[in-house]
Each structure stands twice: as C-alpha cells, then as structure tokens.
Amino acid sequence: MSLVAGPGRGGHHQPALPDELELCVEKHVAYIKSLDTRKDEYEYWLTEHLRLNGLYWGLTALHLLGHPDALPRSEVIDFVMSCMHDNGGFSAAPGHDPHMLYTCSAVQILATLDAFGDLEAHVNGGKEKVARYIANLQDRDTGTFNGDGWGEKDTRFLFNALLALSLLGMMHLVDVQKGVEYVQSCANFDGGYGTGPGAESHAGQIYTCVGVLSITKRLDLVDKEKLGAWLSDRQLPNGGLNGRPEKKEDVCYSWWVGSSLAMIDRLHWIDQEKLSKFILQCQDSELGGFADRPGDMVDVFHTVFGLAGLSLMKHPGVREVDPIYCMPKDIINRVVGG
Amino acid sequence: MASHGVPRVAGSGSRDTAKEQKKIQEYQSLVELVNAKISEREYTIEVLALTTKLLSKNPEYYTIWNHRRLILQHQFTEEPSTSETTEDNQLPPKQQRILDLISDDLRLLVGLLIEFPKCYWIWNYRRWLLEEAEQRLPTAVAVSFWQKELGLVSKMLARDERNFHGWSYRRTVVASLERLSEKSGARVSMVEDEFAYTTKMIYSGLKNFSAWHNRSKLIPRLLDERKADNVARRKMLDEELELIQTALTDPFNQSAWDYHAFLMGTISPNSSVETVIVRDFTNHDRVIYFEREMDRIKEMLQVDEDCKFIYLALLQYAATYLDIEGGNKYVTTREMRDWLAKLRELDTLRRGRWDDLESKLHL
Ligand SMILES: [Zn+2]
Numbered sequence: 001m002s003l004v005a006g007p008g009r010g011g012h013h014q015p016a017l018p019d020e021l022e023l024c025v026e027k028h029v030a031y032i033k034s035l036d037t038r039k040d041e042y043e044y045w046l047t048e049h050l051r052l053n054g055l056y057w058g059l060t061a062l063h064l065l066g067h068p069d070a071l072p073r074s075e076v077i078d079f080v081m082s083c084m085h086d087n088g089g090f091s092a093a094p095g096h097d098p099h100m101l102y103t104c105s106a107v108q109i110l111a112t113l114d115a116f117g118d119l120e121a122h123v124n125g126g127k128e129k130v131a132r133y134i135a136n137l138q139d140r141d142t143g144t145f146n147g148d149g150w151g152e153k154d155t156r157f158l159f160n161a162l163l164a165l166s167l168l169g170m171m172h173l174v175d176v177q178k179g180v181e182y183v184q185s186c187a188n189f190d191g192g193y194g195t196g197p198g199a200e201s202h203a204g205q206i207y208t209c210v211g212v213l214s215i216t217k218r219l220d221l222v223d224k225e226k227l228g229a230w231l232s233d234r235q236l237p238n239g240g241l242n243g244r245p246e247k248k249e250d251v252c253y254s255w256w257v258g259s260s261l262a263m264i265d266r267l268h269w270i271d272q273e274k275l276s277k278f279i280l281q282c283q284d285s286e287l288g289g290f291a292d293r294p295g296d297m298v299d300v301f302h303t304v305f306g307l308a309g310l311s312l313m314k315h316p317g318v319r320e321v322d323p324i325y326c327m328p329k330d331i332i333n334r335v336v337g338g
Numbered sequence: 339m340a341s342h343g344v345p346r347v348a349g350s351g352s353r354d355t356a357k358e359q360k361k362i363q364e365y366q367s368l369v370e371l372v373n374a375k376i377s378e379r380e381y382t383i384e385v386l387a388l389t390t391k392l393l394s395k396n397p398e399y400y401t402i403w404n405h406r407r408l409i410l411q412h413q414f415t416e417e418p419s420t421s422e423t424t425e426d427n428q429l430p431p432k433q434q435r436i437l438d439l440i441s442d443d444l445r446l447l448v449g450l451l452i453e454f455p456k457c458y459w460i461w462n463y464r465r466w467l468l469e470e471a472e473q474r475l476p477t478a479v480a481v482s483f484w485q486k487e488l489g490l491v492s493k494m495l496a497r498d499e500r501n502f503h504g505w506s507y508r509r510t511v512v513a514s515l516e517r518l519s520e521k522s523g524a525r526v527s528m529v530e531d532e533f534a535y536t537t538k539m540i541y542s543g544l545k546n547f548s549a550w551h552n553r554s555k556l557i558p559r560l561l562d563e564r565k566a567d568n569v570a571r572r573k574m575l576d577e578e579l580e581l582i583q584t585a586l587t588d589p590f591n592q593s594a595w596d597y598h599a600f601l602m603g604t605i606s607p608n609s610s611v612e613t614v615i616v617r618d619f620t621n622h623d624r625v626i627y628f629e630r631e632m633d634r635i636k637e638m639l640q641v642d643e644d645c646k647f648i649y650l651a652l653l654q655y656a657a658t659y660l661d662i663e664g665g666n667k668y669v670t671t672r673e674m675r676d677w678l679a680k681l682r683e684l685d686t687l688r689r690g691r692w693d694d695l696e697s698k699l700h701l
Contacts, residue, residue, distance in 0.1 A: 013545070042361050045369075049399050093431045095373060096401040111543070150404060151469075153464045189554055189600045189611050198509050200502055200551040228691070233592065235687050245592045250342065270692035284346065297344040 002044065002051050003035040003058035003300050023310065023317050024288060028303060029067045031288025032058045035300060037144055051093040056105040057304040063328045064307045064319050077115050080106050080179060081122045086296030088133030089148070099138060103130065104160035111167045111335050112327055115336045131170035134161050143178025143198075154195050155186055159208035162215045163325060167335055180218050183209045191226030203234060203243040204207035207256040210263050219264065228266035231257050239274030240293070250292045251282045251302045255326065262312055262323035272313040279306045282326045342423050368392050371400075376405045381412035390446065397450055397457045407466060413439055414474060433475055444483070448490065455494060457517065461503050465510060467663055472518070481518050487511045492535075499539060499546050509552075529559050537581075544585040547593035554600050558614045568618045575604065575615045589638050589645040598651065602631065606658045622660055628659045629668055646684040649677040675701050 035058065038044045047054070055076065062070045083090045083106060089098025090106035107130065110119055119126040137146045138161065145157040158179055165171045186193045186209060192201025193209035206227070213219050234241045234257045240249025241257045254275060261267045281294040282302070289298030290306035304326075311321035320329040372392055375385045389406045393399065395537045407498075416436040429437060444467060451460050468487065472480040488511050512528050519526040533556045539549035561571055578601055580672050585594035603609040605619065616623075627658050632655055656669040656677075678701055682692050 004599050040355070040359065040362075042358050042365070045362055045365055046396050046398075049396075049401070066587045091401070097404050099400065148404075148408065150462075150466060152458075152465075154458075188551065189603060190596055195502070195506055197505055202502060230596075232688050232691050237687070239687075244502075245596060246545050247500070269688055269694070271687040271689070274687065291346065292342050293693050295346055297346050299341050326365075 002038075002047070003032060003054040021277060021282060021283070023315065024283055024285050025065050025067075025283065025317055028286035028290075028307070029062060029065055029070055029288070030059055031284075031298070032300060032303065033070055034288075049092045049096060052080065052090060052105045052109075054090065055079065057300045059109055060203040060327060061300065061304040061307050063112060063331075064304075064311055064321060066319055068328075070245075073113055073115075076109065077113060077118050080109050080115075081119070084123065084130075085125075088131075090127035090130075097148065098133070099124055100134065100145060100157045100160045102146065104164045106130075107167050108325070108327060109232060112331055114331075114334070116168075120289070121235055127168055128170065129169045131165055131173055133310040134164055135170070135173035137161065138174050138179075140175060140178070143180070143182040145179075155183065155193065155205050155208045155212075156195075158182060159211045162212055166215050167325070169336075176216055179212060180216050180221070185220060185225075190230045191223040192230050200244070201230065203231070203241070203256040203260070204254050206231070207260050210260045211324050214263050221222050222264055224264045224266065228261065228264055228269055231261050232266065232269035235270045235275065238277035239271065239276075240272070241275065248293075249278070251290055251309070252292065252305040253278055254279055255305035255312075258309050258312045259323040259326070267312065268271075276310055276313045276315055279309050282306060288311050346595075365395060368395070372402065372405065376408065381409040383407055383413065386413070394450060397460055397612055398453045399424075400459050402476055403459050403463045409524060410443070410467075410470070414470070414553070428477070429479075436474050437471075440475075440483070443467055451490075453653070454496070454539060455498060455501055456503060458503070461507055465507070472514075477522050481515065483517050484518065488515070491505065495539070499543055500548050502548065505548050505552065527563055529556055529563055533560050540581070540585070544588070545591050545593045547596065550593055550597040550600075554597065561615065568616070571616045574609055575601065578615075583634065586638065589642050589648055592647065595647045595651060598631075599632055599654070602655060602658070607662060608631065625659070625663045625666070628655060628662065631655065632659070632669075644684060646681055649681040649684070651679050653681065653695065653699070671701065674699060 035054070049206070059071060059076065062068060078160045080090070082094045083092070083096075083102065085091065085098045087098060089100075090103045091098045092102045110116055116127055119130070123129060134145075137148070137157070138144075138145060139153065143152050143158075144155070145161045146153055147157045161174065162171065162176070162179060165174060183193065185197045186195075186199065186205075188194065188201045190201050192206050194200050194202055194205050199205070210219070210222060210227075213221055233245070234253065236249045237247060240251070241253040242249050243253045243256065258270075258275070260268065261269060279290070282290045282292070282296075283306075284291065284298045287298075289300070290303045291298045292302050295323060307318055308321045309324055311318040312323065314320075321327070322332040325332050368388065368391060372388050375388065386406065387407045387411070387437065392402055393406075396402075403486050414436050416429045416435070444464065447460060447464060451464070454460060464487075468480070468483055471483050486622045488508070490547075491504055491508045491511060494501060495508065498504065512532055516526065516528055533553065536549045536553040536556065539546055539555070543549075557574065561574060564570065566574065582594055582598045582601060585591055586598065588594075600611065601615075604615045605624055606612065607621075607624065632652060635648055635651050635655070638645070642648070653674060656674055659666075659669055678692060678696055679701075682689065685692070
C-alpha cells in the first residue's frame with residue numbers, strides 16, 4: 001500500500017485566487033485515495049523508502065478531514081505488519097531496513113486505528129517488542145537516540161522515540177531525564193533548538209525538542225518569551241511561515257511552527273487568519289492535495305501538514321489535531337489520556 | 339514525495355508513457371538485483387558498483403546505503419590480491435587497501451552530495467566512512483581525510499551558505515580534527531580558524547544567520563582558550579558590537595537583529611548568556627552599554643522610521659534597561675508607548691504578541 005508516490009500531475013495553471021477560499025474536502029479525500037494506484041509512475045517506485053510515513057500522513061489527513069474510514073483498516077494494518085522486523089523495528093516498506101522514523105510512523109498508525117490488539121495478535125508480546133527496539137536505540141551516555149544501528153543521531157529520533165513510547169505506554173524503558181537534559185543541551189540563545197548541541201535553531205527541530213519537553217511535562221525549561229518571539233517572526237507578509245530567518249515560506253512550516261507555538265501557548269502571536277488563507281491557497285482545488293507554495297506540485301506530506309495547520313487554526317471542517325502527536329486529538333485522549 | 343518549489347504542470351498529456359515504463363523497469367530490475375546480491379551476502383566490489391548506480395538514481399533509498407556499509411565492512415577484512423600490493427605504499431597492504439576503498443568512496447560521493455546537498459543519508463554515510471577510517475587506519479591518515487572534508491564542506495557552504503547539513507558537518511569535522519590531534523599528543527584547537535571563517539562568511543553575506551549563530555557558539559570557547567582577561571573580554575564585546583552595526587546598516591536584516599539581541603543578552607543581568615563574554619560588569623557598566631546601544635538604534639530611525647525591528651529592539655532593551663536602572667529618566671513610559679504604537683502600526687501580523695508585550699511592560 002502506498003500513499004506517497006506521485007505528486008498531483010494534472011493540476012491546471014492556478015486560476016486567479018479568489019478572496020474567499022474554501023477547503024475542498026472531497027477533492028483531498030479523493031486525492032489521497034488515488035495515491036495507491038499510481039504504479040505506472042516512476043515516482044511511485046522512487047518513493048518506496050517512504051511508504052510507511054506516507055501511510056501515516058495520508059491516514060492522518062483523512063482523519064482530520066473527517067473520513068477516518070476512507071482506507072480499508074485491515075489492509076492498512078496488514079501493510080504495517082509486513083514492515084515489522086524480528087528485532088521489533090519497522091522499515092519503510094517490506095525488504096527495507098528497520099529505522100526509528102518508520103517505527104514511529106507504524107506506532108502512530110496502529111494507535112490511530114486502535115490496533116495495538118492487532119499488533120499483539122500478529123506478534124505475541126508485540127507492543128513490548130517494539131518498545132524495546134526503540135529503547136535499545138537510546139545512547140545511555142547522552143540520553144539521545146540513534147536512528148538505527150548505524151549510529152546517526154538527531155533530535156528528531158529522540159522525539160520519535162518518546163512519542164512512540166508514550167503511545168505504547170512504555171516510557172519507563174528509557175532514561176527520560178537524560179533525554180530532557182539532551183534537549184536542553186541543544187538550546188540556543190534565541191530560545192530555539194537545533195539538530196544537536198551547537199546546531200542552529202530550525203523550526204522542524206524546535207517542534208521535536210518542544211515535543212519532547214511536552215511529552216515529558218518539562219515545558220518549564222523552555223524560554224517561552226524568546227522562543228515564542230522567534231517562532232512568530234517566522235510569519236511573512238503573505239501569511240505563510242518559514243523555517244529559519246531569511247528563508248522562504250512553506251506550508252509544512254505551518255505545522256512545525258504552529259504546533260510549537262501551540263505547545264507553549266503562543267499561537268495568538270501570529271495572524272492565524274492570514275496563515276489559514278495562505279494554506280488554502282496552496283490547495284489544488286481541482287484535483288486535491290496541498291503544495292509547499294501556491295501553484296506548486298502537491299504531495300501527501302504537505303497535504304497532512306497543511307490540514308494539521310488549518311486544524312490548529314480551528315478551521316471549520318477540520319477535526320482537532322493534537323499539537324504534540326500530529327494525530328486527531330480525540331485519539332490521543334483515548335490512548336494517552338487528556 | 340515532499341516536493342519543494344516544483345511548479346504544478348498542466349495536464350498529463352506531456353508524459354511519454356512508454357518511456358516512463360521502460361525507466362521503471364530498468365530501475366526495478368536494478369533494485370531487485372542489488373537486493374538479491376545482498377541477501378546472498380555477495381559483498382563484492384561489483385555489487386558495490388551496483389549500489390553506486392542505484393543511489394545515483396535514488397539517494398534517499400536508505401537501505402542501499404546500509405548495504406554499502408555491509409559490503410565495505412566485508413571488504414575491509416579481505417586480504418588484498420597481489421596485483422594491489424605491488425605499488426610502493428607506506429602502509430601494510432591490508433591497511434592500504436582500506437585506505438584506497440575509503441578514499442575512492444569519499445571521492446565518488448562528492449558528485450552526489452553536490453547534486454543532493456539536502457539528503458541526510460549522504461552526509462551520514464560520509465560521517466560513517468570517516469569513523470571507519472579512524473578505527474582502522476593510523477591517526478595521521480584519518481586526520482588527512484578529515485582535513486580534505488574541511489575543504490569539501492567549505493565548498494558546499496560556498497554554494498549554499500545556509501545549508502544546515504553543511505554547518506553541522508563542519509562542526510563534526512572540526513570536532514574530529516581536534517579530537518584526533520589530542521590523540522596524537524598535541525591538542526590543536528581550531529576555534530580561532532573557525533571564528534575567522536564565520537567572519538569571512540558574514541562579510542560575504544551579512545544576512546547569513548547560520549554564520550552569526552556559529553559565532554555565538556564559538557565566542558565563549560574562544561575567550562576561554564585565549565585566557566582572555568576582563569580587558570580583553572570587553573574588547574571582544576566592543577568589536578562584536580561594531581561588527582553588528584555594520585550589518586545593521588540595513589535595518590531590515592533580521593539575522594543581524596537576532597545577533598544584536600544575543601550580544602545585549604550578554605550584558606543583561608540574569609540572562610542565560612550573561613557571563614558568556616564580559617564577567618565583571620557592574621550595574622553602572624550595563625547602564626552605559628544599554629544607553630549607548632539604544633542611542634545608536636534611535637539614530638537608525640532617521641534612516642528608516644518605518645522599520646519595525648528598530649521599535650521592537652528599543653522596547654525590548656528599554657524593558658531590560660528599566661530592570662537595571664529603574665530610577666533613571668533615560669527611558670520614559672511615554673516613549674515606550676509611542677514605540678509600541680508604531681510597532682502595532684507597522685506589524686499587524688503579530689498583534690497578539692504586542693498585546694502581551696503591552697501588559698508585560700505595564701504600558
Ligand atoms: Zn515543505
């Protein structure tokens with residue numbers, strides 16, 4: 001099953017943008033469902049390394065659009081399980097190597113579908129097995145996590161690990177305090193965080209670091225004034241958000257920046273109406289999907305983060321998203337409690 | 339997948355289906371071939387070449403990078419054939435072979451890195467190769483590899499001065515060279531060189547926040563290593579404040595304002611970066627510095643009175659200033675109200691932030 005391949009190819013040239021933009025729910029649902037049928041496109045094969053992420057993005061987008069059953073549940077679960085390895089990790093697709101990025105997506109999908117029971121049915125003790133795979137990737141000296149056995153470290157993996165473990169209810173398997181300290185070692189003078197100690201603040205990494213501090217209930221460590229200022233400075237006159245100073249706006253930053261602002265209670269520090277408008281302008285209103293900027297190729301990645309961004313702005317017709325997990329809020333309430 | 343900056347194309351009629359099918363077939367048979375060879379543990383130079391071919395088509399296929407590591411790990415333990423040992427080499431044949439394999443691989447991947455400078459896997463794979471060199475080869479050889487990497491990353495940052503993969507890699511290279519120098523007995527610090535590098539990058543682009551950021555991280559170490567006394571530390575602060583004034587000639591340079599705020603933070607009491615530069619500030623010193631910087635910023639209003647950054651800086655610094663010297667009349671509430679009004683007028687996007695600022699400052 002694949003939802004990543006194939007940017008929307010058929011879009012016509014963007015007509016003049018109307019002032020009042022509507023969210024084309026049905027178009028987006030149709031677009032996401034169509035993604036699994038593009039095997040005649042080279043892009044489909046080139047993106048096999050993203051299958052499981054793509055499924056998470058597509059499924060989450062469909063849930064936010066109020067169409068949680070648009071994909072066949074059992075088929076989705078079967079695909080996820082076909083990506084599981086003996087060591088408890090998940091790969092992007094069958095035959096690929098297990099990695100933290102895909103293991104996290106797998107756990108998110110299973111949690112969304114209320115399918116931890118299915119996991120247990122497929123693999124006896126499956127939940128704990130997955131949790132142990134993740135826990136074993138922690139670097140016990142520094143507290144951060146490797147992406148896989150080859151040793152790449154990045155604050156993204158620390159976030160993926162804690163996110164998945166908290167969904168699984170298995171946080172006790174890792175040294176949470178050390179992880180928190182590691183995030184602190186990545187803090188910069190501007191209130192932001194980078195990929196590791198010493199690295200420049202970057203909205204994507206800020207999301208992962210603030211996410212870690214949210215999950216571990218240590219937001220008291222964030223310099224909310226400074227970080228809020230830095231994050232709100234990401235909004236550009238056209239309403240879109242960029243990821244770092246002097247960079248271009250991009251729909252996916254609606255999520256990384258917006259969710260971080262939401263986690264530190266500073267979402268009102270940007271113009272949400274203008275941001276919503278910018279996101280809506282990035283829709284392909286004929287064939288569905290969202291692009292990084294108006295008139296560009298759409299893809300499922302920008303589709304889910306555009307929708308999640310709209311959800312943060314409480315846009316009508318979009319279900320409430322959880323700013324930490326990027327999953328429907330009611331599902332998070334069910335899995336980890338409100 | 340996550341396409342960035344690719345214009346939407348009109349219609350699908352422009353697609354040559356037959357050609358695309360052929361392309362898919364070629365790609366898929368290469369994928370199958372490589373995976374079959376790996377599952378048969380055929381860790382040969384020929385299969386290594388196949389992975390190169392595949393990764394050139396798709397560098398995001400992370401599993402193939404892992405295959406490549408497995409092949410090389412196997413090759414590293416192989417005895418070299420006699421034809422390979424005839425050359426006049428400095429190292430024992432087995433090590434020479436490892437050196438050749440790693441240096442060939444590093445060279446080969448430069449092209450791919452230039453084509454895909456934002457691909458995480460390529461940068462990581464390179465790090466892994468260098469770590470292997472460190473473990474398997476004499477330190478001097480590993481050092482020469484890392485030195486070449488320094489040249490490469492400078493080239494990459496010259497092409498895109500904001501590439502954060504490049505900046506991260508640069509910090510890895512520098513840390514590794516420093517660590518290896520320690521291993522060989524005489525620790526060589528590169529902090530002065532790196533500081534000079536940020537200066538160079540800043541002069542070639544005053545908006546380069548990546549360079550400003552790196553500078554903020556280097557300064558504390560630089561001062562420690564210079565064993566700077568209080569006089570030298572003040573001199574450093576003064577020089578940085580001069581440099582940032584140059585960048586602020588364009589008052590819309592957000593990166594410069596961010597760095598200016600960092601410098602002012604080092605003068606602010608109870609700031610997290612307070613003792614980073616000067617350590618013996620009295621309250622009187624702080625007052626002098628704040629007044630001087632705020633005077634300079636007020637002068638900028640004559641150049642551009644419609645630049646919101648100026649008002650924001652004045653308000654923020656005024657707030658700290660009042661914390662240091664509450665009784666002074668240098669800043670008045672009335673003035674601050676005017677600045678805030680200007681800020682609201684010039685920046686309507688962040689209205690909520692200005693509301694919060696207003697109540698925080700009791701305006
Ligand atoms: Zn994007």
